Amino acid sequence: MLSYFLRRLILVLPVAFGVSVICFLLVQIAPGDPLTAIMPIDATAEEQAAMRAAYGLDKPLPIQYAIWVGNLMQGDMGKSIATGRPVADEVFGAVQNSLLLAVSAAVIAFPIGIFLGFLAGYFRDTLLDRAVTAVSITGVSVPNYWLGIVLVIIFSVNLGWLPSMGAGPGGSQSWSWDWLHIRHLILPAVTLAVVPIGIVARTVRALAGDILTQDFVQALYAKGMSRGDVLRHVARNAAATALSVMGLQLGYLLGGSILIETVFNWPGSGFLLSNAIFQRDLPLLQGTILILALFFVAMNLIVDVAQAAIDPRIKRT
Amino acid sequence: MLRLKAGIAALAVAATMASAAMAQGTLRIGMTAADIPLTTGQTDQGGEGMRFMGYTVYDSLIEWDLTSADKPSVLIPGLATEWSVDEEDKTKWTFTLREGVTFHDGAPFTAADVVWNLDKILDESSEQYDPRQSAQGKSRIPAVASYEAIDDYTLEITTKEPDATLPYQMTWILMSSKANWEAMDKDWEKVAGSPSGTGPWKLETFVPRERAELVPFADYWDDSRVPQLDKMVLIPLPEPNARSAALLSGQVDWIEAPAPDTIPAMEGNGFVISSNAYPHNWTWHLSRLEGSPWNDIRVRKAANLAIDREGMAPLLGGLMVPAKGFLPPSSQWFGNPSFDISYDLDAAKALMEEAGYGPDNHLQVKALISPSGSGQMLPLPMNEYVQQSLAEIWIDVEFSVVEWNQMINLWRAGAADPSVDGAMSVNFTYFLQDPFTGLIRHLDCNLIAPNGTNWGHYCDDEMQALFSEIKNTFDPEAQDAVMRKTHEKYVDDALFLMVTHDVAPRAMAPKVKGFVQAQNWYQNFSSITIEE
Numbered sequence: 114m115l116s117y118f119l120r121r122l123i124l125v126l127p128v129a130f131g132v133s134v135i136c137f138l139l140v141q142i143a144p145g146d147p148l149t150a151i152m153p154i155d156a157t158a159e160e161q162a163a164m165r166a167a168y169g170l171d172k173p174l175p176i177q178y179a180i181w182v183g184n185l186m187q188g189d190m191g192k193s194i195a196t197g198r199p200v201a202d203e204v205f206g207a208v209q210n211s212l213l214l215a216v217s218a219a220v221i222a223f224p225i226g227i228f229l230g231f232l233a234g235y236f237r238d239t240l241l242d243r244a245v246t247a248v249s250i251t252g253v254s255v256p257n258y259w260l261g262i263v264l265v266i267i268f269s270v271n272l273g274w275l276p277s278m279g280a281g282p283g284g285s286q287s288w289s290w291d292w293l294h295i296r297h298l299i300l301p302a303v304t305l306a307v308v309p310i311g312i313v314a315r316t317v318r319a320l321a322g323d324i325l326t327q328d329f330v331q332a333l334y335a336k337g338m339s340r341g342d343v344l345r346h347v348a349r350n351a352a353a354t355a356l357s358v359m360g361l362q363l364g365y366l367l368g369g370s371i372l373i374e375t376v377f378n379w380p381g382s383g384f385l386l387s388n389a390i391f392q393r394d395l396p397l398l399q400g401t402i403l404i405l406a407l408f409f410v411a412m413n414l415i416v417d418v419a420q421a422a423i424d425p426r427i428k429r430t
Numbered sequence: 431m432l433r434l435k436a437g438i439a440a441l442a443v444a445a446t447m448a449s450a451a452m453a454q455g456t457l458r459i460g461m462t463a464a465d466i467p468l469t470t471g472q473t474d475q476g477g478e479g480m481r482f483m484g485y486t487v488y489d490s491l492i493e494w495d496l497t498s499a500d501k502p503s504v505l506i507p508g509l510a511t512e513w514s515v516d517e518e519d520k521t522k523w524t525f526t527l528r529e530g531v532t533f534h535d536g537a538p539f540t541a542a543d544v545v546w547n548l549d550k551i552l553d554e555s556s557e558q559y560d561p562r563q564s565a566q567g568k569s570r571i572p573a574v575a576s577y578e579a580i581d582d583y584t585l586e587i588t589t590k591e592p593d594a595t596l597p598y599q600m601t602w603i604l605m606s607s608k609a610n611w612e613a614m615d616k617d618w619e620k621v622a623g624s625p626s627g628t629g630p631w632k633l634e635t636f637v638p639r640e641r642a643e644l645v646p647f648a649d650y651w652d653d654s655r656v657p658q659l660d661k662m663v664l665i666p667l668p669e670p671n672a673r674s675a676a677l678l679s680g681q682v683d684w685i686e687a688p689a690p691d692t693i694p695a696m697e698g699n700g701f702v703i704s705s706n707a708y709p710h711n712w713t714w715h716l717s718r719l720e721g722s723p724w725n726d727i728r729v730r731k732a733a734n735l736a737i738d739r740e741g742m743a744p745l746l747g748g749l750m751v752p753a754k755g756f757l758p759p760s761s762q763w764f765g766n767p768s769f770d771i772s773y774d775l776d777a778a779k780a781l782m783e784e785a786g787y788g789p790d791n792h793l794q795v796k797a798l799i800s801p802s803g804s805g806q807m808l809p810l811p812m813n814e815y816v817q818q819s820l821a822e823i824w825i826d827v828e829f830s831v832v833e834w835n836q837m838i839n840l841w842r843a844g845a846a847d848p849s850v851d852g853a854m855s856v857n858f859t860y861f862l863q864d865p866f867t868g869l870i871r872h873l874d875c876n877l878i879a880p881n882g883t884n885w886g887h888y889c890d891d892e893m894q895a896l897f898s899e900i901k902n903t904f905d906p907e908a909q910d911a912v913m914r915k916t917h918e919k920y921v922d923d924a925l926f927l928m929v930t931h932d933v934a935p936r937a938m939a940p941k942v943k944g945f946v947q948a949q950n951w952y953q954n955f956s957s958i959t960i961e962e
Contacts, residue, residue, distance in 0.1 A: 146839050154838050155883045156569040197562055269679035277675040378672045388464040393835050
C-alpha cells in the first residue's frame with residue numbers, strides 16, 4: 114500500500130510541473146493588459162512602460178516564468194497587481210471560503226445522491242426509478258446560476274428568510290460557526306449541491322443496478338444471507354467507483370463554482386478568479402489557477418489511494 | 431438621595447433622547463467595484479474610487495461643488511482658499527492654503543504637506559514615493575513642473591508651460607497625512623489599514639474585498655459638510671443582480687448602477703431611483719486616417735441624424751439623456767452649436783446621396799465594440815440599435831467585438847495600429863469632467879495615439895488654436911467661453927457619432943433621505959440621513 118502511494122505521489126510531480134507551465138502560459142495568451150487595473154486608462158505610454166518594468170512584465174516570458182517558479186519554491190506567490198496584497202493571502206483566504214462552500218454542498222449532495230441512486234438501482238425499471246432519473250437529469254440540466262437567482266428571488270427578496278450575498282452579515286468574509294453566518298451558507302450550498310446530486314445519483318443507480326444482477330449476489334442470497342447483508346456487499350463493490358466520482362465532484366465544486374460565487378457574492382476562489390480575469394491580474398490569476406489545479410491533483414491522489422484501500426484489485430492493475 | 435437618583439435618571443433619559451435625536455443611522459452602500467478602493471490617498475477603481483474613498487476621507491486643494499442637482503458642478507475652494515497665476519510669468523501659480531485644518535490624526539495641514547504629497551506621486555527618489563498612488567495620480571497633473579512651500583500657508587506651483595487648466599488638474603490630488611505615514615513606520619501597506627486625511631469622513635474599519643466603514647470626522651473644517659450619518663459602510667458587489675438582490679432583501683440601503691431591467695421591480699417596491707445628467711458620454715470615436723469614410727463631414731452628419739435617440743430610451747429603462755452634442759446639454763460648456771443633432775432620416779439620406787452613397791452603393795464600415803465595460807452602459811444592444819439605424823442610410827456596420835480590457839489596449843493604440851485590424855471607429859464612453867478630459871485629450875495633435883488618447887488621429891489647426899486658447903485663458907469665465915466655442919466646433923463638424931449620456935442611476939431604500947445628486951462623477955454624502 115505504501116509503495117503504491119509513493120508511486121502515485123511521484124507521478125504527481127510532472128503533473129504539477131505541467132500545471133505550472135500551462136497556468137503561466139494560459140494567462141499570457143489572453144489579450145489585455147494587467148496594468149489597466151492599476152492605472153488610469155489614459156495614462157501615457159511612458160508611464161505604462163515604467164510601470165511594466167516595475168512589475169517585471171517587460172522581461173521575456175521564459176525569464177518571467179523562471180522568476181515566478183523560483184519565487185514559488187520559496188513560498189512567494191507574488192503580489193496582486195490590482196490590490197498590492199500578497200497573492201498567497203488572497204488565494205488561501207478565498208480557497209478556505211470555497212472549501213467551506215464545496216464541503217457543505219457535498220454534505221448535502223452526496224448522501225442524497227447515494228440514497229436516491231441506490232433506491233433507483235434497487236427498484237430498477239419502476240415508477241420510483243423513473244422519478245429518480247427525472248430528478249437526476251433535471252439536477253444536471255438546470256443551469257445552477259439560474260437556480261441560484263430563482264432561490265434568491267424566493268427566499269431572500271420575496272420571503273426575506275435568508276440573505277442573498279456574502280459569507281456573513283454586512284458583506285463579511287470571515288467565517289464563524291454561528292447562525293448569523295450559517296444562514297449565508299444555505300442558499301449557495303443548496304444551489305451548488307444540485308448538480309452533484311444528479312451526477313452521484315446517476316452513477317450509484319448504474320452501479321447498484323449492475324452489481325445487483327451479478328452472479329455473486331444471487332449466490333449470497335442462495336447462502337441465506339439477509340437482504341441487509343447483501344446490500345452491504347453491493348455497497349462495498351460500488352464504493353470504489355462512487356468514491357472516485359465524488360472525489361472528482363468535490364474538485365469541481367471547489368474550482369467550478371465561479372457562477373454560483375458570483376451570484377451570491379460568495380468570497381471564494383471562483384469569485385476571486387473571475388475578478389482576476391476581468392482585471393487581468395496576472396499574479397493573482399496564476400496563483401489561483403495553480404492552487405485550484407494542485408487541489409484537483411491532490412484530490413485525484415487521495416481518491417486513487419482511497420480506492421486502492423477499499424478495493425485491493427486496484428493495486429494489482 | 432432619592433432626588434439625586436431621580437436627577438441622574440432624568441439626565442440619563444435626556445442624554446439617551448439627545449443621542450437618539452442626533453443619531454442618523456448607518457448607510458450601507460453596494461458598490462460596483464470588486465474591491466475596496468485604494469485607501470492611502472490617490473484612489474484606484476476609477477470614478478467610483480474617488481467618489482467613495484477619495485473625496486470622503488481626503489480633500490484636495492480645489493474641489494467640486496457637489497451641493498446642487500440643478501446646475502453643473504463648478505470648482506470651489508478646498509484646502510486652498512484662493513489661487514492665482516502670476517501676471518508676469520504665466521507658469522507660476524500661488525495657492526493660499528486654508529488655516530486651522532487638521533488631519534484625522536490631529537496633525538496640522540500646511541504647505542509642507544502639499545509638497546510632501548506631490549513628492550509622493552511625482553518624485554521617485556523621495557522616501558514616501560508610492561508607485562501605486564503614483565500610477566493613479568501622476569498622469570492627472572501633466573502640467574506640474576515643480577512646487578515649493580513659500581511659508582506654512584502659501585504654496586507655489588510652476589507649470590511646464592502656461593496652462594490655465596491647472597486648477598482642474600489639482601482637483602485630482604488628495605492630501606494624506608505625513609505624520610500618520612511616519613507613525614505607521616513609513617509603510618503604505620500599514621497606512622492602508624489606518625489612513626488619515628483631512629476629509630469629512632474617517633476610515634474606521636477596512637477589510638480588503640469585504641467592507642470599509644467610514645465615520646464622521648467631527649472636527650472637519652467645513653461645518654456644513656460634517657456628515658449626519660453615524661456610519662457609512664462600503665461593500666463591494668460587482669455583480670449587478672447580486673447588488674439588486676442585496677438591496678431588495680434589505681442587506682444594503684443603496685446600490686450603484688442597478689441593472690435597468692430591475693428598476694421597475696425596485697420602483698414597484700418603493701425603492702427610490704436617483705439619477706441626474708453628469709459629464710459622461712457614449713460615442714463612436716471616429717477614425718480620421720487617410721481613406722476613412724468618416725473624413726467626409728456629410729457622412730458624419732448623416733450618421734448623427736440617422737439615430738432615433740429617444741427610441742433607444744426604453745432599452746435603458748429611460749435612464750439616459752439623448753445626445754445633442756459631445757457634452758451633455760446641461761453642461762456649462764455646451765454652447766450654441768448650429769448643427770442640430772436630432773433624428774431626421776430624410777436629411778440623413780440626402781447627405782449620404784450627396785456624398786455618393788445610396789441603395790445601390792452602400793458604405794461598409796468596421797466598428798470596434800465591447801460586450802461590457804466601465805461606463806459603457808449596455809454596449810451590445812445599444813450598438814446593435816446604432817447598427818440598425820445606420821443601415822437605414824446605407825451604412826453597413828461590421829462589428830469587431832473585443833473584451834473590455836483588450837478594448838482599452840486598442841483604444842490606447844489608436845486607429846493606425848495594426849491591432850485594430852482596420853476598424854474605423856471605437857465605441858468608447860468618456861469622462862468629461864474638465865477641459866482636458868472633456869475636450870482636449872480626444873483631438874489634440876500632440877496626443878495622437880499612442881502618445882495620448884487621440885484615437886482617431888484627428889489634427890486640425892483651428893481646433894489646435896482653440897485648445898491653446900483654453901490653456902492660455904486664465905480668467906475662468908473667459909475660459910468657459912472658449913470651451914463653449916470648442917464644443918460648438920465638435921458638434922458643427924460632427925467629429926464623433928454622439929449617441930447618448932448616462933445619468934448615473936443609483937437605487938436606494940426609501941429610508942435614505944437628504945441625498946442631492948450632483949451633476950458630477952463624485953457626490954456629497956454628508957447631507958444623508960436614515961429615517962428609521
